[in-house]
Amino acid sequence: MHQLTLSDVLADHARSHPQSTAAVDGAVRLSYPELDLRVNRLANAMTARGIGRGDRVVWLGQNSFRVLELLLAASRIGAICCPVNWRQSADELRFVLEDLTPSLVVYEDGVTPGDGWIESGDAYEAFLGAPDPVEGPGDDGLPVLALYTAAFDGRPNAALLSSAALVAHASSLLHVRRMEPEFVFLNNGPLFHVGTMMFTLATLLVGGTNVFIPAFDAIEVCRVVDAEKVTQAFLFGQMIDAVAAANASGKYDLKSLHFVSHSPEWDAMTTVDDSPWCRTKMGGYGQTEVGGMLTFLGLAAGGAGFAGRPSPLVQARLLDAELREVPPGEVGEICARGKSLFSGYFNRPELNAYKSRGGWHHTGDLGRREPDGTLTFIGPSLRMIKSGNENIYPAEVERALKTHPAVADAAVIGVPDERWHQAVRAIVALRPDSTATPAELIDHVRDQLASYKKPRDVVVVESIPKKGFTPDYDALDSAHGGGNYPGQS
Amino acid sequence: MHQLTLSDVLADHARSHPQSTAAVDGAVRLSYPELDLRVNRLANAMTARGIGRGDRVVWLGQNSFRVLELLLAASRIGAICCPVNWRQSADELRFVLEDLTPSLVVYEDGVTPGDGWIESGDAYEAFLGAPDPVEGPGDDGLPVLALYTAAFDGRPNAALLSSAALVAHASSLLHVRRMEPEFVFLNNGPLFHVGTMMFTLATLLVGGTNVFIPAFDAIEVCRVVDAEKVTQAFLFGQMIDAVAAANASGKYDLKSLHFVSHSPEWDAMTTVDDSPWCRTKMGGYGQTEVGGMLTFLGLAAGGAGFAGRPSPLVQARLLDAELREVPPGEVGEICARGKSLFSGYFNRPELNAYKSRGGWHHTGDLGRREPDGTLTFIGPSLRMIKSGNENIYPAEVERALKTHPAVADAAVIGVPDERWHQAVRAIVALRPDSTATPAELIDHVRDQLASYKKPRDVVVVESIPKKGFTPDYDALDSAHGGGNYPGQS
Structure with a gap:
């Protein structure tokens, strides 16, 4: 029997929520029936262009209600929508387009278009086709959203998410976040990122209102929250401070925002939320490949682990390199399966086989x-050290080292060892005016972890070289004698 | 990839909720790891008996934690668990057993057992097998629960529900009912009915506690609610009054119960809930075949329709006899598809084809x-009258008649008509000391419905004969000249 796709969710909301606003974007304001009609027109236009099942449709621009339209129209014809990062370099974008070979690109002003690309705006409106209803494929396992992530070898991969996965993830968000049909979500974070998109889709699933602004802007956030009575926005840390500062005069009414406590100024102008999600701080562990969040802090009030508990719609296991489950208290790779999981990376059969x-x-x-x-959550499993047949993850040892008061930063590498295959070497940067002897730091690690994980020696440096947020292990290996890693010949 | 079955939900809770109580039943108290272990033992015992994929396992008794064990063990080996109605007659039970041909029957004291049946208690405990983990089939589309319902032709049919459907329905209950991991559900309603079972499974899904008592007993409800700090029980109307009366002395603390307002006595001894579900009264429309509830009042605060809005995980359509969608305001048959829908009735291919x-x-x-x-929700579509090529549902006309202040009860039949094929005849019982002329009643209907639906004539009777809760249409047809129904030769 016909299953439930994103397209079907929209088709039903057009009936069940005929008077609700589905999308707001500047002067555009669409009810669910209006959005449903526009999605039929877009789906018919795509079909007329020969676009069908499995074909890719790209959005290249800032946030817009048209991203939602493209995604829903893709679902309606079995195609795959990919909102790509408009901030990336020309070289990065070229890679993505060559990788995806899209059948349609909708772009915003400021980009040099390729052949057949359609500019968002008048050209897009002219592209829309006949309003005839499109039933769409009922297979909820078809991938419908592609999000680039996971640049394991320097180039990103497009994680494919099916309607089944997206609806399952959204339904877990409805529960944990206590989202009701009156929910109004401000899409101010990037829609090419799962962190924003997961809320967009949960808002769609519950029949709420998605409000779009092109990108974060503190004043614009204030104005739109006030005008549209926004419940939740994609705001963290300094963004919250910027919004609170922009509204210092109290010009805008932000009381509709239900937020976790942040600062006295912010708390005074918003509604501090006591839902399970906010009661214990937002949090959990996730990645694009699991549809967003794998675990929710909101399901583990008062729990010991700061990543919370898995969504009841997934299974999580901590596995070692031999695929055996490690016991509680031991570190393993976070592995998962279940309803919200992705369908693999587009066009990466070998990587998919390895990752699954x-x-x-x-x-x-x-x-x-x-x-x-x-x-x-311990950290990324970038490297594994093998010593005396034991697996040692640098991230775990680094975490232990950093709890020492004198340590500002730390990285751990494996150095070749005749007897043990590898030995653990710690590279440590100390805090100004602090001291710690190697023996002291080694003892500090041994107090926290199994003895075989402790560094054999410690090298003190001025600072740890980084690649993004993580240590540059290749540079550290070159500088400090690392090598003999498992899998290296 | 392996999908999420009920068995998998349990396996993960054994890891994610190791300290939570999964089931309480008299002196029995099982944590999630303990339940998981017993389910492995039961699954291994079933496998050793040759029970496997698609085989039926029957529970014949009052409520017990063993119903949950049987269901989860069935899921773990791909079998189907059917808790049957222990209140039914010997003849009815014989029909069910001949229909299901179960491979295993677990029964409680008081029943005459068949060959190979296992008595709940010592024999059941002795039956349990080795504790070795059972991975189980990863196909969440396999039916796992069978519930008898839908006695269209006098004999009931077993609705088959898959793990996918049950998990989807449970996840919508978690959202609408705001169930959290601390949820404690009292299984005092019958487990052979979806109304209880849907809460049992939602409680399982969120990692909460299922408390079992054999059947409703006001004092026992009070005692167990107090002892186990029960959040929710399966209580309505007179059952609530009985519990409130049983606790008139205030002996038991029932404050853990989160309930909708019912009476001053009840409200004073429980916690009146302001969640969306309770805020607007419990309600909605459902049936076993949709996994429990198709629509929730909690998703339609202030809405005009008293059945609320569909769960976002299903699609609902109001269709006419030609499968065309009827417009808003018109009556049609409630039709559905989506995640929580059943997989058809066991062993009824023709009925399944017709119903889908x-x-x-x-x-x-x-x-x-x-x-x-x-x-x-208008009422059951038991009969359809065809007049002048229009479809007329008796339930709709009866509903209109009953809004007249003089009408105590009403039924509508179709009588043969040469020109229109059938004509509408109303059979009406008036309230004591009330009067209404046929013309007045016909006008009353015409004011509310399309003119072709109004009765041509009205017969006044003392009382309407009933079959259960609905008019006995066969008796009415015999007594008042009904006939020529579409499909009748």
Whole structure:
């Protein structure tokens, strides 16, 4: 029987929520029936262009209600929508377009268009086709959204998410975040990122209102929150401070925002939320490949692990390199399967086979199950050291080192060892005016972890070289004698 | 990849909720790891008996934690668990057993067992097998629960529900009912009925606690609510009054119960809930075949239709006899498809084909979409009258008649008519000391419905004969000249 796709969710909301606003974007304001009609027109236009099942449709621009339209129209004809990062370099964009070979690109002003590309605006409106209803394929396992992520070898991969995965993830957000049909979400974070998109789709699923602004702007956030009575926006840390500062005069009414407590100024102008999600701080562990969040802090009030508990719609296991489950208290790779999981990366059969070995998606991240069943996220599993037949993850040792008061930063490498295959070497940067002897730091690690994980020696440096947010292990290996890693010949 | 079955939900809770109580039943108290272990032992025992994929396992008894064990063990080996009605007659039970041909029957004291049946208690405990983990089939589309319902022709049919459907329905309950991991559900309603079972499974999904008592007993409800700090029980109307009366002395603390307001006595001893579900009264429309509830009042606060809005995980349509969607305001058959729908009736291929004609499950019930998108449930579509090529559902006309102040009860039949094929005849019982002329009643209907639906004539009787809760249409046809129904030769 016909399953439930994103397109079907929209078709039903057009009937069940005929008077609700589906999308707001500047002067554009669409009810669910109006959005449904426009999605039929877009789907018919795509079909007329020969676009069909499995074909890729790209959005290249800032946030817009048209991203939602493209995604829903793609669902309606079995195609795949990819909102790409408009901030990336020309070279990066070229890679993405060559990788995806899209059948349609809708772009915003400021980009040099390719052949057949359609500019968002008048050209897009003219492109829309006949309003005839499109039933669409009922296969909810078809991929419908592609999001680039996971640049394992320097180039990103497009994670494919099906309607089944997106609806399952959205339904877990409805529960944990207590979203009701009156929910109004401000899309101010990038729609090419799952962190924003997961809320967009949960808002769609519950029949709420998605409000779009091109990108974060503190004044614009204030204005739109006030005008549209926004419930939730994609705001963190300094963005919240910027919005609070922009509204210092109290010009805008932000009381419709239900937010976790942040600062006295912010708390005074918004509604501090006591839902389970906000009661214990937003949080959890996730990645694009699991549809957004794998675990929710909101499901583990008072739990020991700061990543919370898995969504009840997924299974999570901490596995070692031999695919054996590690016991509570031990570090393993966070692996998952279940309803919200992605369908693999577009056009990467070998990588997909590797990432799903043993029937579990390997996140590439390390975690630990606490005795109360909650999860602690340790860090990315970038390297593994093999010493005396034991697996040692640098991230776990680094975490232990950084709890020493004298340590500002730390990285751990494996150096070749005749007897043990590798030995653990710690590279440490100390805080100004602090001291710590190697023996002291080694003892500090041994107090926290199994003895075989402690560094054999410690090198003190001025600072740890970085690649993004993580240590530059290649540079550290070159500088400090690393090598003999498992899998290296 | 392996999908999410009920068995998998349990396996993960054993890890994520190791310290939570999964089930309480008298002196029995099982944590999630303990339940998981017993389910492995039961699954291994079933496998050793040759029970496997698609085989039926029957529970014949009152409520017990063993119903949950049987269901989860069935899921773990791909079998189907059917808790049957222990209140039914010997003849009815014989029909069910001949229909299901179960491979295993677990029964409680007081029943005459068949060959190979296992008595719940010591024999059941002795039956349990080795504790070795059972991975189980990863196909969440396999039916796992069978519930008898839908006695269209006098004999009931077993609705088959898959893990996918049950998990989807449970996840919508978690959202609408705001269920959290601390949820404690008292299983005092019958587990052979979806109304209880849907809460049992939602409680399982969120990692909460299922408390079992054999059947409703006001004092026992009080005692267990107090002892286990029960959040929700399966209590309505007179049952609530009985519990409130049983606790008139205030001996038991029932404050853990989160309930909708009912009476001053009840409200004073429980916690009146302001969640969306309770805020607007419990309600909605459902049946076993949709996994429980198709629509929720909690998703339509203030809506016009008293059945609320569909769960976002299903699609609902109001269709006419030709499978065309009827417009808002018109009555049609409530049809559905989506994530929580059943997999058909066991061993009824022809009925299944008929009930799923056009790709939509036909509920056999009539409804109306209100202009605000909410749903009104009209009544069962037991008969259809065909007059002048128009379809007329008796339930709709009866509903209109009953809004007249003089009408105590009403039924509508079709009488043969040479020109129109059938004509509408109303059979009406008036309230004591009330009068109404046929013309007055016919006008009353015409004021509310399309003119072709109004009765041509009205017969006044003392009382309407009933079959259960609905008019006995066969008796009415015999007594008042009904006939020529569409499909009748």
